[in-house]
Amino acid sequence: MRKTPFKLAHIVSHPIQYQAPLLRLLTDHPEVDLTVFFLSDQSTKTYHDKGFGQDIKWDVPLTDGYAHEFLNSTENCEEHSLFNPRVSLRSLRKALKSQAWDAIWIHGYNNTALLYSIMYSKQHRIPLFFRSDSNLNCSPKRFLKDQFLTSLTKHCSALLWVGADNRDFFRHYGAKSTQLFFTPYAVDNSFFQEHQSNLRASNKKTTFLYASKFTKRKHAPLLLNAFSRLDIAIRDQAELWFIGDGEDKAKLEKMIANENLHDQVKLLGFKNQTELPRYFDQCDVFVLPSEREPYGLVVNEAMNLAMPIISTDEVGASRDLVEQGVNGWVTRAGDLTSLKEALEAAIRNKKDLPAMGKASLRKITDWNYEKDVVGIVEALKAI
Numbered sequence: 609m610r611k612t613p614f615k616l617a618h619i620v621s622h623p624i625q626y627q628a629p630l631l632r633l634l635t636d637h638p639e640v641d642l643t644v645f646f647l648s649d650q651s652t653k654t655y656h657d658k659g660f661g662q663d664i665k666w667d668v669p670l671t672d673g674y675a676h677e678f679l680n681s682t683e684n685c686e687e688h689s690l691f692n693p694r695v696s697l698r699s700l701r702k703a704l705k706s707q708a709w710d711a712i713w714i715h716g717y718n719n720t721a722l723l724y725s726i727m728y729s730k731q732h733r734i735p736l737f738f739r740s741d742s743n744l745n746c747s748p749k750r751f752l753k754d755q756f757l758t759s760l761t762k763h764c765s766a767l768l769w770v771g772a773d774n775r776d777f778f779r780h781y782g783a784k785s786t787q788l789f790f791t792p793y794a795v796d797n798s799f800f801q802e803h804q805s806n807l808r809a810s811n812k813k814t815t816f817l818y819a820s821k822f823t824k825r826k827h828a829p830l831l832l833n834a835f836s837r838l839d840i841a842i843r844d845q846a847e848l849w850f851i852g853d854g855e856d857k858a859k860l861e862k863m864i865a866n867e868n869l870h871d872q873v874k875l876l877g878f879k880n881q882t883e884l885p886r887y888f889d890q891c892d893v894f895v896l897p898s899e900r901e902p903y904g905l906v907v908n909e910a911m912n913l914a915m916p917i918i919s920t921d922e923v924g925a926s927r928d929l930v931e932q933g934v935n936g937w938v939t940r941a942g943d944l945t946s947l948k949e950a951l952e953a954a955i956r957n958k959k960d961l962p963a964m965g966k967a968s969l970r971k972i973t974d975w976n977y978e979k980d981v982v983g984i985v986e987a988l989k990a991i
């Protein structure tokens with residue numbers, strides 16, 4: 609074991625509910641001295657989420673249990689962008705100069721502050737770690753962008769890949785095997801697993817659950833359309849619940865009214881992080897019909913509640929976590945027929961759903977934060 613812990617600076621846009629447990633676990637590792645620098649405190653208070661179309665405030669601790677600092681914001685704006693970093697580069701420079709870092713770890717590259725961190729690591733010859741959920745399906749190729757990513761990949765000491773599609777993304781831009789370290793995109797498995805109960809066993813109907821934003825690429829209306837097109841005798845054996853909000857809500861309400869589906873389809877609205885498990889636990893099958901979904905951590909959440917999954921071939925998590933016919937079904941993104949067939953298969957095979965749910969639980973239990981820590985520590989030792 610190293611005599612003094614590695615000093616690791618993590619530069620990230622804002623506190624993220626999925627990342628906080630990992631940062632706490634990493635802090636507890638004796639070989640890591642972690643400091644997190646946030647470009648914004650937006651997520652720690654009530655803010656307007658454009659995807660959900662409403663003001664939200666997360667109900668889980670986002671900054672407890674690890675050393676962190678909020679860098680001075682330049683203005684009170686609502687979101688980051690390439691030309692709006694939300695942080696004074698002077699304060700970022702001061703933070704990076706504050707200690708002799710063994711490595712700088714960035715998450716993403718889509719604003720000036722993160723680009724500055726890359727340049728700083730080059731100038732001062734500090735190893736750079738890069739993590740993102742990008743994949744080739746969700747990240748369209750453009751000449752200048754491709755040139756930048758090729759250069760960034762070459763410069764990084766560690767590319768922290770979160771899933772198979774993300775690993776292939778890095779390889780496409782020239783990553784060597786010695787640069788790649790597995791850090792799976794995970795959620796707080798123990799939090800979700802401790803909320804399991806026997807509520808689902810009493811379901812007489814097959815209950816499908818959608819939980820995400822009502823935005824165009826998430827395809828909530830496509831799911832409702834597929835459900836409405838089931839043969840009536842099949843559809844009468846099922847219900848469809850929607851958790852979320854956003855631009856497609858009015859469209860969903862109109863479709864429910866036009867098809868007279870009020871008794872079978874529920875719009876439950878936005879639910880916060882701690883509320884989700886009890887809804888997952890009441891439903892039989894989780895459905896995420898997205899296109900161009902970089903990963904889809906809500907799939908991990910559902911699997912922790914022992915749910916079979918219906919997802920698409922453009923959901924990043926599908927390749928890693930959904931095995932056709934074993935713990936779910938993978939449909940073609942945007943394909944109504946393919947989605948309808950998966951819904952029908954789940955209804956016709958309701959007796960098999962508990963076993964498929966157990967397969968989900970076994971698979972996701974091994975996809976955890978502990979493996980993230982192992983990957984990051986291995987990367988630190990490699991430098």
